[in-house]
Amino acid sequence: MSKFQSTALFFLLFYSFNTYSQKKVLLAKSTTENITIDGKINEEIWEKESVATDFIMFEPDNGRPISSKKKTEVKVLYDNNAIYIAALLYDDEPNKIKKEITNRDVFGVSDNFSVSINGFNDGQQDFRFFVSSAGVQMDCLAIEESEDFTWDAIWDSKAIITDFGWVVEMKIPYAALRFSNAEKQTWGLNFMREIKRDNQKYTWNHVDTKIGAVIPQAGILEGIKNIKTPTRLFFIPYSSAYYQENDIASGTTFKAGLDIKYGINDSFTLDAILVPDFGQTKFDNAILNLEPFEQKLDENRPFFTEGTDLFNKGGLFYSRRIGGAPSTEPTIDANEEIINYPSSVNLLNAVKVSGRTEKGLGVGFLNAVTKKTYATIRDNGTNETRKEVIEPLTNYNILVFDQRFNQNSSVTFVNTNTTRNGGFRDANVSALLFDLNTKSNTYSLYGDFKYSSINTIEDYDGFKTSLNFAKTSGRYRYLLSGKYISQDYDINDLGIIFYTNYHNAYANASYRILNPTRFFNTFKIEQEVNLEIQNTTGKLQEGWYKTIVKATTLKNNYFEFSLVVNPLETFDFYEPRTYGRYLQIPRRIASYFGTEFNRNNAFTFDFTPSFTLYDQDGRITYGLALGPKYRFNDKFSLFYVLDYTRKKNDRGWVDQGNTGIIFAERNREIVQNDLTGKYAINNKMTLNLTARYYWSYSENHEFLTLQDNGYLVQNNDYSMNKNRNFNSWNFDLSYSWWFAPGSEISILYRNYAIESNRNIQKDLSTNFKNVFDSNLTNIFSISLRYFIDYNGVKNKF
Template structure:
């Protein structure tokens, strides 16, 4: 507990250290006063020659933000803003003495490549959220919703707006036409909005801004200038309907005798997405029978530790405005709401007999979903999400006789999020509530009948947002059959059955479980070159979020502290230098001191825009409650790891980055070596090709295999594994124009694991590695080819005590997507998609490249051809 006591003392001292730090001087807010449009609306063609632009003045005097903050930029920029009853009009003139050197690279929407300008609008004027509209010199649009004072930029937000650009002898110019219906603001005779205009001068990788924002500022949106003069504008209620029509044709290897795998399938589907502005502040988004066929496939992954794998959300309906529903109450990916639970793979499997064939659905059908979200003028942030997924049946065929079995019940998911701003937008208090309710039938009593989660959170900023204190608490309650609750207690997340745990045990008669978790953190977010934070996180053993959230492991108390340094000016050969030192310790709720880690990281960015990332960590204590999956607490030997990555100038047509990670444990308990890289080539402004290979080797002398019973004694079996993984993500992008593009993504993935030198645990927490296990002698273990298992004869007395299934594996997968996207009018799209994939298991004795050849190049793939047509009605 010594480290924990030291932390508590340091935590109490940090505020005094923080107040002694130098604070930046307040920067005066610049004000741009707009005016109502006079005469005809300007033609949006990128040429600022319309008479109406004369009704407003130019704003200029931009200041460099990066790399040399608060110095004159290489080239100046100026802009004008005017408005009418329905639109905000923006004109930007980006001066350039060498217009022939302006970089005009094409990409899909939100590409942000080449020279660009952007306007950020905080129409709520809450000093922490905003709307960003970007246009490149090539005319490519970008739009993002800004939240968390600039720490989160959500590129999934795709409003309807209009823009064009033009290059002339003075540089390049842009015109924008932004409908008020795409913004959110309250009713007022005269509006005051936050405003920022930023330019990227590509040749020098230079950023300049209209409102100066020091690099040591505590945020982005809070430092904006102001837009005045918006008088008597009427909030526009948004009403958009977007139906879609989808045709899909699948081909795959035919399986003899399987009526569900006859070689091809055809389907026709339709659905509807909509957006209704209930008020100008609050929007209702809904979807009926959504389709996500054009979404990029998840990357392949293998988890030898048994834990669930976190995949990022890619489905447009759930990605848009995700920040409103986000509630990361702890560290890592733990979140009260994990939208991938909605539409998940069915959790049940049918009872089948030999010679029966099964058609198992891949996902739960989302019958419908709706989101009600937004922010009111008086500081209320509101988010409500409701979704229903339908009953899913597996179809079983027995010599032509068919039956259906339920594998996923009708399920209702609800998420409600509320937050209120106080104290001149420096204090936020909020809460969240989630509910999952299932209509359980047939053989699905192993699922929770209901699951509820509630949480409260707060953030308080002071001293011009330099310092902050934030925290949250969550509570969960699940209900279900005795079978369901017992399964939860025995799951890897909880492990109440742990043989050496004195604070938890499995109660087979329980029908509910209630737990808590939370976080408390203090930190310095701005002013000067130093930042720091420290905090405590806890998750009680009973906490359970995985019905609609994501929780990797319960039963933990974690203390952490971080100190960061960053330069605010370029000097010598460096544009920027940053470094971080971090430390954390963990305990379980029984008081076991499980882990401590010290880590240091650094980043160097040179004047030529090459960069280096490096770091390392020391782990003098590593105990884990989950390694033996219900067995006793396990000790890993002390570990040290380090990494180093470098990259060339990301603006160049040929660019690359490479790096290495190496880890080594004491007594060679385990090692980890990984090398990965990326090579990108852009032969023309319209075409980009990249490949990102990765190889890792992870040998481990004590990899968990299984547990067996030996005459009433549990044996926890380990093995010496040599695990190698090889993958390479390949991407090709060709942009014909900003609204028409072709994209390809493909990734072969091979992971091979070979085991030897089997052993069983004797003293799981011994200091010496060899005292933790007993390794079978050659005459005690033999491989039986017929059963594909190892036969164990402890003591070599001629009697087989038990067997161990062969754990060797060679998993091979290839996934690819080829997508043609055409936005034929703003907001309406046509997708043509070809997805191809193959999954198989190779020979574990083959070389890893041989598995790639046999199982990918030598197999007939599965193909999906689909066409999706959407039309966006703006009413």
């Protein structure tokens, strides 16, 4: 090698080290000039600002500098109210910029630009704000494990397409952020640009994908100092009107209430809801549930989804417990029947306080109170009725302390408490969690210890503990894990858990490519082994080996394959519905292959066949999920999903009689159809359609008796009809108009019905007709929410 080549190589390596290893620094400039958020960037102050440029590809070809044809320049200003961001996103083919108009927090097929802000510069949590080329806002709270897009801040933005590309202008009030009260601020900062037609993402500060952690690889924002932030006090009054009718009755309901958001200081915020109204939240997907456990439902109520990252630590919080089903059944005599049993408990009010101190201590407090609830019982002899309490006045409480340190590690304490008035069941659960990472984010050691205490007729306690060690960077990564759960560990008053009383060992090893190859943009293969032993009997509860392959082709088509082998028989300790009994599950093998074609195409298609084959005569489960989607233009799209499952010679519990625990060998079919449609009038106003039809049946053809050893023998004496035929229909058509920041008018037409009986009907069209012939409920509602900033009102008066 010549001297010139050696010198050139040295400077190349030095350049690479400085470009990819050091954090970039951007200086924010103070302004007193009024900044209009119009996407024009024509205020004089912008010309004097420093520029963030030289973006570097995040994926798929990590580390590659952005092309000069896609040059990106970003500037930041600030005043006492907000920070302002201007981004010029050059594109040599502006007519090819993808710009689908979507609902808020839905990316769709659009280019987008985002800023990630960490007000404490602790490498732990980002506040992320996205704007698409169609002007749609997306925002989230991000930690390494996840992005929470249910969090919605109030901020302003504007995007316009130009002859050189497109431009974004953003105003992010300090009320949407969290930071210390230091005189001189130093924030973690990164910008990201996604060019959708090429499926490429670029960041300002290089994010090395060999390192598992993304947030600590942000750049630095300096220059913000001596800011005097305004009072963070916001009121969101609402009013709504509902008209409901079914075959039995009709009626009109009016509601009004208030949400309050108050910034206790720059770090902590109080949220409260008074007289809550969740009438327009998304419907629950009802199913034919033949499992020994309750159906776990998604949370759709904004108060319990927005900014709840602290409360979700440790997995002790299942928010559907608050205002969910009553916790007890009424006691009735032989001549009585229950004529009214409310399916849910009314929420009276809820409040949460959350934030993080300058030294990294996160504090979260949530409290909610639900109403005393009664069931109505009728004496069939006298026709007299009486009421019995099935859920008393109940208080739910969560307290979280989460201390971050060394940029990427934390120790957390969580306590949940459920207190029911009177002699009803109370519960208290505490957890200590730790997550320790090396400075270079190469290795991680994390685990927990959780303790539950239940106060009921017979008090009992339980615990759960786990320890995990992982290599979290590079092409080759692995995880080793161990867990122990005692028999009486119970978090179901405010959390949700199904399986207890076991210990397990788990191992995972994976390989991934970090840059594109001749065939793939991304490729990852994982190998997993899991063993679960039931504590009391020492029997194998789970024992499987799994291979998962995930890949994206150069044409941005996605493929996923999984193979799961259970080479040993296992035992189910829950399906018998009787303590101490268990069911033998035969050896089995399961697999699926998923395909998702390029989402950038106007027409795209998902396709996933699957099967599970049992080592038992004639027993097999197979299914098919497929989902065509067509985007007619940037405003209008339709998406249909068919999910079909057939279980042949499935076995499950049906009854417990004098002859023992009765199982049935049965055939099952499950068909779910989902149709979603979107028409965007503009980026503030949309029409949305969501329709779901679900049909499932379970047809028993042989009855069996469970033996003490977990095996089943034929039962020729049992002859009751335990078949099930279940239909569920939901239809929502809604109009939404965000007429001002944080202010919305929404109109919803909804109808739904559920039909269930013991008579199997295998014709799909007949089932579809039957659900509409049942008691179909129709609801029409109008809701208005208006965002009021205390400072705006104060300034006017």
